[in-house]
Amino acid sequence: MEPTPIQLTIVPGSNRYDEDDERWYGQVAGLRTELASEVGLAPPSPGPPGTKGLLDETIVALGTSGAITATVEIVRMFLARDRTRTVDLVWTDAQGQERRFHATADNASDDTLTPVVESIAKQVASS
Numbered sequence: 001m002e003p004t005p006i007q008l009t010i011v012p013g014s015n016r017y018d019e020d021d022e023r024w025y026g027q028v029a030g031l032r033t034e035l036a037s038e039v040g041l042a043p044p045s046p047g048p049p050g051t052k053g054l055l056d057e058t059i060v061a062l063g064t065s066g067a068i069t070a071t072v073e074i075v076r077m078f079l080a081r082d083r084t085r086t087v088d089l090v091w092t093d094a095q096g097q098e099r100r101f102h103a104t105a106d107n108a109s110d111d112t113l114t115p116v117v118e119s120i121a122k123q124v125a126s127s
Contacts, residue, residue: 005063006120009090016084031078032058038070068120072113079105094123
């Protein structure tokens with residue numbers, strides 16, 4: 001029996017760019033492209049003509065330790081590229097409680113993201 005994937009919502013932010021800034025839109029699109037390439041995330045569907053679509057969040061289904069590791073590494077690299085970036089990670093734990101983790105470019109080391117990795121990995125392993 002395969003583990004049940006955990007849905008991780010990734011919400012990128014920036015202290016430098018407004019959400020509707022074309023430069024920010026390109027950076028978020030790059031994050032989504034990397035996630036799609038490494039963990040099979042479908043690219044965001046285009047919005048109605050004349051709109052840019054939703055930038056609020058990206059949802060990744062994590063069902064293996066490899067997918068968890070790849071996602072965390074992509075998020076860490078995304079944060080490292082610009083010191084004004086932030087990322088909120090949201091998931092539901094095994095007890096049904098919503099868990100949130102806020103990471104900034106200043107605290108995006110491998111050790112900082114360890115609690116997220118451990119929490120999600122435990123859930124995947126026990127499902």
